[in-house]
Amino acid sequence: MDKILEVKDLHVHYFSNRKTVRAINNLSLDMQRGRVLGLVGETGAGKTTLALSILNMIRAPQGKIISGSIRFDGKDILAMSKQELRELRGKDIAMIFQDPMTALNPVLTVGDQIAETIFKHEKVSKDEAWAKAEKMLETVGIPGARAKEYPHQFSGGMKQRVVIALSLACNPRLLLADEPTTALDVTIQAQVLDLMRHLIRTYNTSVLFITHSLGLVVENCDEVATMYAGEIVEYGTVEQVFGNPLHPYTRGLFGSLPDYSEGAARLRPIPGLMPDPTNLPRGCYFSPRCPHVMPLCEELHPTHTSMDGHLVKCHLYQENANVEQPI
Amino acid sequence: MFRYIMRRILMLIPVLLGVTFIVFSLMYITPSDPAQMMLGANASPAAYKQMRADMGLDQPFIVQYARFLFGYKHPVFGYRGLLFGDLGRSYVSNRNVFELILSSFPNTLILATGALVLALVLAIPIGILSATKPYSAVDMIFTVFALLGASMPVFWIAMVLIYTFANNLRLFPAMANPHDFSSLVLPIITLSMYSMAIIMRMTRSSMLDVMQQDYIRTARVKGMDEKVVIFKHALRNALIPVVTVAGLQFGSLLGGAVLTEKIFSYPGLGSIMVDAIYQKDTPQILGSVCFVAMTFTIINLMVDVLYGFIDPRIKSVFSAKKKRR
Numbered sequence: 303m304d305k306i307l308e309v310k311d312l313h314v315h316y317f318s319n320r321k322t323v324r325a326i327n328n329l330s331l332d333m334q335r336g337r338v339l340g341l342v343g344e345t346g347a348g349k350t351t352l353a354l355s356i357l358n359m360i361r362a363p364q365g366k367i368i369s370g371s372i373r374f375d376g377k378d379i380l381a382m383s384k385q386e387l388r389e390l391r392g393k394d395i396a397m398i399f400q401d402p403m404t405a406l407n408p409v410l411t412v413g414d415q416i417a418e419t420i421f422k423h424e425k426v427s428k429d430e431a432w433a434k435a436e437k438m439l440e441t442v443g444i445p446g447a448r449a450k451e452y453p454h455q456f457s458g459g460m461k462q463r464v465v466i467a468l469s470l471a472c473n474p475r476l477l478l479a480d481e482p483t484t485a486l487d488v489t490i491q492a493q494v495l496d497l498m499r500h501l502i503r504t505y506n507t508s509v510l511f512i513t514h515s516l517g518l519v520v521e522n523c524d525e526v527a528t529m530y531a532g533e534i535v536e537y538g539t540v541e542q543v544f545g546n547p548l549h550p551y552t553r554g555l556f557g558s559l560p561d562y563s564e565g566a567a568r569l570r571p572i573p574g575l576m577p578d579p580t581n582l583p584r585g586c587y588f589s590p591r592c593p594h595v596m597p598l599c600e601e602l603h604p605t606h607t608s609m610d611g612h613l614v615k616c617h618l619y620q621e622n623a624n625v626e627q628p629i
Numbered sequence: 630m631f632r633y634i635m636r637r638i639l640m641l642i643p644v645l646l647g648v649t650f651i652v653f654s655l656m657y658i659t660p661s662d663p664a665q666m667m668l669g670a671n672a673s674p675a676a677y678k679q680m681r682a683d684m685g686l687d688q689p690f691i692v693q694y695a696r697f698l699f700g701y702k703h704p705v706f707g708y709r710g711l712l713f714g715d716l717g718r719s720y721v722s723n724r725n726v727f728e729l730i731l732s733s734f735p736n737t738l739i740l741a742t743g744a745l746v747l748a749l750v751l752a753i754p755i756g757i758l759s760a761t762k763p764y765s766a767v768d769m770i771f772t773v774f775a776l777l778g779a780s781m782p783v784f785w786i787a788m789v790l791i792y793t794f795a796n797n798l799r800l801f802p803a804m805a806n807p808h809d810f811s812s813l814v815l816p817i818i819t820l821s822m823y824s825m826a827i828i829m830r831m832t833r834s835s836m837l838d839v840m841q842q843d844y845i846r847t848a849r850v851k852g853m854d855e856k857v858v859i860f861k862h863a864l865r866n867a868l869i870p871v872v873t874v875a876g877l878q879f880g881s882l883l884g885g886a887v888l889t890e891k892i893f894s895y896p897g898l899g900s901i902m903v904d905a906i907y908q909k910d911t912p913q914i915l916g917s918v919c920f921v922a923m924t925f926t927i928i929n930l931m932v933d934v935l936y937g938f939i940d941p942r943i944k945s946v947f948s949a950k951k952k953r954r
Binding site: 357359387388389390391392393396397399401404405406407408409410415418419422423452454465468 | 842843844846847848849850851852853854857861862865866939940941942
């Protein structure tokens with residue numbers, strides 16, 4: 303399988319009040335073509351920052367990609383000119399944002415907002431772009447005639463459908479879906495996800511599915527990556543990670559889910575908070591919260607260990623690579 | 630939309646009644662005596678008493694106010710009342726109050742429109758420029774400029790301009806009249822300074838706010854050119870508060886060009902008001918102030934209607950109200 307996206311040794315920092323917020327730390331991640339990669343992690347782990355970095359949309363002077371490389375189909379996104387980036391964005395890589403309420407421009411009709419993307423990226427006339435915009439709306443289950451309406455005339459779920467139509471308008475090869483259903487209520491969530499699954503299959507789009515819901519990952523994704531304090535701590539297929547979660551943080555995430563089979567009424571949340579990104583621990587970033595912390599963890603930052611493509615960044619597995627280690 | 634405008638026009642009636650009441654009350658409690666002024670200092674007490682009766686000044690306040698609104702029958706001092714657009718004649722010039730206002734108002738309109746257009750033409754692009762490069766050297770320079778514009782008093786600007794461009798360089802005349810464009814340059818610049826500063830700052834902050842919105846990020850993610858992002862996606866959203874401020878500024882330019890008009894000896898409404906106040910010409914003051922208040926409210930109505938064209942959300946509020954009926 304070939305890689306559509308390769309992120310290598312990425313560092314992204316934000317600057318505020320003379321402090322450096324280390325949002326992404328030495329992050330490496332590969333995405334296979336035509337697959338759906340789930341990216342899970344708690345708020346502030348740097349999931350959205352990673353997605354914005356992939357589009358080279360980290361805005362100076364507040365944020366900066368310090369080092370690393372992001373290759374999309376072999377081309378280095380970070381080395382692209384502004385012109386090349388504008389052609390890439392919306393056409394090859396599209397993004398769906400978390401909140402459909404604010405993602406659409408209130409003073410432009412939804413048809414216009416879709417059509418302008420098509421007009422920008424495809425060699426079509428304005429009328430053809432508009433016709434295609436109406437067709438895209440119909441694809442997501444909105445009557446084409448509603449293209450003339452403004453975002454405030456749509457409900458939340460409908461708005462997210464518009465956003466999906468917008469992002470898939472130019473058949474992107476990679477879709478960055480940043481918590482596309484978090485702002486929607488549960489019944490609408492299911493509808494929108496069904497729609498997305500259908501469209502992704504139809505267009506054979508590769509998807510980076512950012513979420514903090516493990517349930518959505520198992521339903522929608524092929525691979526999964528767990529993100530903590532700006533780095534990927536575990537990566538594998540859904541079967542690998544869900545069948546045998548290795549990293550204590552991933553295990554903690556599973557422990558935070560209610561388990562009705564055991565009849566336990568209480569959740570087991572991970573104690574403590576994510577480390578302050580302006581002042582990350584010297585060793586493993588998870589060590590202050592880790593139930594299996596060893597003296598080594600506080601001294602040395604772990605590197606990736608691979609077990610049949612199941613990657614984990616934890617000292618527990620470092621010496622015993624390829625051996626399943628019960629904790 | 631039409632019904633909305635009609636409703637707003639109906640709502641003007643209580644507003645204008647309130648304004649006229651306040652203006653009339655203020656004039657009533659002002660320690661000036663028109664009768665004394667008409668007769669001069671040496672009038673006999675009997676003549677004075679007669680004059681007060683003729684002018685209706687011996688009546689209680691409420692009667693005087695009613696007459697002001699609905700008219701006063703008297704061969705010399707009578708008028709049909711504010712409701713019928715007649716406040717009688719000026720005590721000083723003996724000309725019809727509203728005729729004088731209507732003949733001078735176009736002159737003020739020229740000056741105010743010129744000032745507003747100049748302010749908008751310069752302030753909006755500068756505001757956008759400042760917002761796209763916040764805290765840059767360009768932004769700092771225009772911030773200082775705006776601060777100066779907002780804090781320099783009009784009469785001082787006018788005098789500096791006259792001293793420099795009329796007196797020393799002799800580029801423009803120091804006296805303005807509506808028939809000579811070059812004479813309007815200095816008063817228009819003077820008048821537009823403050824509005825320009827305010828509109829510039831408003832455009833900047835509104836634009837900065839809009840540029841942080843998610844839909845701007847969406848537009849960028851779609852690969853839109855920065856020009857399209859700024860002018861198509863951001864500007865229309867950013868203009869809503871700017872239109873409010875510009876409308877308010879236009880209103881106060883129309884009513885508040887007093888100092889500028891006086892300094893440039895310009896025959897506008899402001900000059901007439903100042904003269905009327907100096908001469909304690911009650912009908913003229915009342916007429917002018919009511920007229921200015923009316924223009925101000927009408928301009929605000931126009932601004933509100935304009936919103937509907939900029940922001941579809943506001944327009945749909947109008948039509949939703951219509952549907953409900």
